Amino acid sequence: MGEARKPLISGNWKMNHNHFEAIQMVQKLSYLLSVNDYDAVDVSVHPPFTDLRSVQTVLQADEVPILLGAQHCHWEAGGAFTGEVAPSMLAKLNVSLVIVGHSERRELSGETDEAVNRKVRAVIANDMTPIMCCGETLGEREAGTTDSKVSGQVREGLAGLSAGQVGSLVIAYEPIWAIGTGLMATPEDAQAVCATIRQVVRSDWGGEAADAVRIQYGGSVKPVSAPDLMRQPDIDGALVGGASLDPDEFARIIAYRLVG
Numbered sequence: 001m002g003e004a005r006k007p008l009i010s011g012n013w014k015m016n017h018n019h020f021e022a023i024q025m026v027q028k029l030s031y032l033l034s035v036n037d038y039d040a041v042d043v044s045v046h047p048p049f050t051d052l053r054s055v056q057t058v059l060q061a062d063e064v065p066i067l068l069g070a071q072h073c074h075w076e077a078g079g080a081f082t083g084e085v086a087p088s089m090l091a092k093l094n095v096s097l098v099i100v101g102h103s104e105r106r107e108l109s110g111e112t113d114e115a116v117n118r119k120v121r122a123v124i125a126n127d128m129t130p131i132m133c134c135g136e137t138l139g140e141r142e143a144g145t146t147d148s149k150v151s152g153q154v155r156e157g158l159a160g161l162s163a164g165q166v167g168s169l170v171i172a173y174e175p176i177w178a179i180g181t182g183l184m185a186t187p188e189d190a191q192a193v194c195a196t197i198r199q200v201v202r203s204d205w206g207g208e209a210a211d212a213v214r215i216q217y218g219g220s221v222k223p224v225s226a227p228d229l230m231r232q233p234d235i236d237g238a239l240v241g242g243a244s245l246d247p248d249e250f251a252r253i254i255a256y257r258l259v260g
């Protein structure tokens, strides 16, 4: 199990860095990464919408193999949706990965599992890869309902997809209490939930999809914690917020495999 899954380390910049800063960030990151890094790990950055075109231009001009990602999109192809961005607009900018259902959007913008499902389908329909987020609150963890919460989010978020579609997307397990707090699930706890997620995929979409789907852990990942997390058999990458804002720190996370 797992041999074929290339790790994916993604930097979710959230609402940080204007387009000038974004250009500097990716340039600096590209100087810190080598061919060996890109061979071993897929790397993506997810800047705010206003930065995408600038970052795309830098990546293309300098032939940097960092994948361009977005943090969110609408499911509709176009129309009267003030403030929203259609998936096809992202695809046109060479965006290849779109975060869907981040807990901050679920909480701040009231994104439901049904909306997440529509977005996941729309992203796939536009030949991009969704990173579908799931995770429990502290209260849910303490009440022992982590597995049922996360399993439900996975089943509803991915409802109606084929085994092939599920096998080629990314699921990010992000315990809400660990996001931006400095608190982290232990590698063993994170592994246990990621194993549950893979089991849900196995039972609903079959073994091939379960073996192929990439599962990231997210929530206060730092250079010091990345190696132990990435050693876990069901953790195939990291969705990194705060530590991805600093290219040095992010590059050290990407270099997790070089640490003892």
Ligand code: PGA
Pocket: 012, 174, 178, 179, 180, 181, 182, 218, 219, 220, 221, 239, 240, 241, 242, 243
């Ligand atoms: P964090 O954010 O690394 O700052 O905890 C992770 C995320 O929300 O994707």
